[in-house]
Amino acid sequence: MVNRHAASSDISSGDKELFCAVMNPLTGNYIDLSQLSTTPNNLHKVDHNRDRKDWEKTRWMVRSREVNLNFTLGICSSPTTDEDSVSNSTGAYYVDPDQHQEVSIGDFATTPRFMGKKLTLAYENGDMCPNGVDRRASILNFVCDKEISTKAQINFVGSLHNCSYFFEVKSIYACPTSHKSNDVNVLGIFFGIFLVFFLVEWGRRWFYGRVRARLRYNNESTVIDARPHWETIERPSSWRRVFKNVFRFGAPAKNAGIKLSTSPQYRNPSTDSLVRDIEAQNRLLDNLDATSASS
Structure with missing residues (x-):
């Protein structure tokens, strides 16, 4: 499928470790959302059978009773099939109940970002909005949840003017994890702390030895003879x-x-x-x- 090749090209052309992943600039925590996509970062060898099975598991159906729509979403990849009428770069779409056609609400993106303390993923450049000027877009807000049994749980939050759509994605993969560069930094910090402790301990022993030798000299020469x-x-x-x-x-x-x-x-x-x-x-x-x- 084209969406898998597009995601793979993004990985090969850029930093593989940053595909559908982000590092919090304030805390240094690393979050890898690629496990929710069709091409996770740890998938080094492309196995077509496995890739197909992962694609089936990363295609989420979201039901909205407020607007009576059924959404289909993918995370950092496209959930479309060859039979769908929308482009294979679409990241989210729904079926119009009146015209029975797929409506794109944004092309998928692979660069999650922090908006304040919230981790979001923006899908833009969808089909035309009802106002005839803007294009539809979607915002996915990720929430860390270590208790859900599935890879992710997506809920529809609401829409604005039937042009912007908001979703909440709860997943354990939205929780911070360690990063290779962080491991190196932690090792350097540990070595620095050990070095400081060694210098302090050596200085303490040296000072204690000098004081002890001084007291022994005073006891032998001054205290008794005084x-x-x-x-x-x-x-x-x-x-x-x-x-x-x-x-x-x-x-x-x-x-x-x-x-x-x-x-x-x-x-x-x-x-x-x-x-x-x-x-x-x-x-x-x-x-x-x-x-x-x-x-």
Whole structure:
């Protein structure tokens, strides 16, 4: 059929991934409506038997009780047959109940677009309107619906001056799906996040190591030495005490003396006071010894 060849030529001449598909510029979501057409994007090899069966499933009949018309629609392809009087580029038509002839309400298109938040597909350049000036057109509004069992459910919404026709298409294929370029972008974002996390973790470990080394140095050189040395009890190291206990059984431990340091770098008011008291006591003992010797 000519409509299948027309759709196939659109795919081969342009970007196959964008046939009857669109990417939301605001969210980056990718919607592929080609599964509702006679030539879906994943149909790489053209199988005539399968193509014919898919064509039967992508030809929708819509009944309208308001205007008492029966519409026949195709999505991104033509639903016409060889017996129809309308052109094979027609995307939607109905049968005039009075003249019993097909009336085209727009040629099919393969470029869905977003009108605000609504995904639409416009069929234009149909038969002449009753006003004799404009040509009939149709607007298909797609709605994401993951609960319907069929590929699509099309309802007639209304018409304007018997010249413009509006339909609502509910389908799971109108729901956003992932796209190859999106997958690459997601991979790049994931790699970037991993790299940032690695740098932050490496910086944290480096900073923690520097702080820990600094604290260890301060504990060994500043914190312990800052205490007055006359308050420090001299003790042998732990390994030396163990060594002495092993080779000197039962030996009484010697009382540790008080370490006095009068070096300028360790002197403080408490140390000077203690030294003065000891010197005064020594002078007093010397005077007593001298007095007792003279007597």
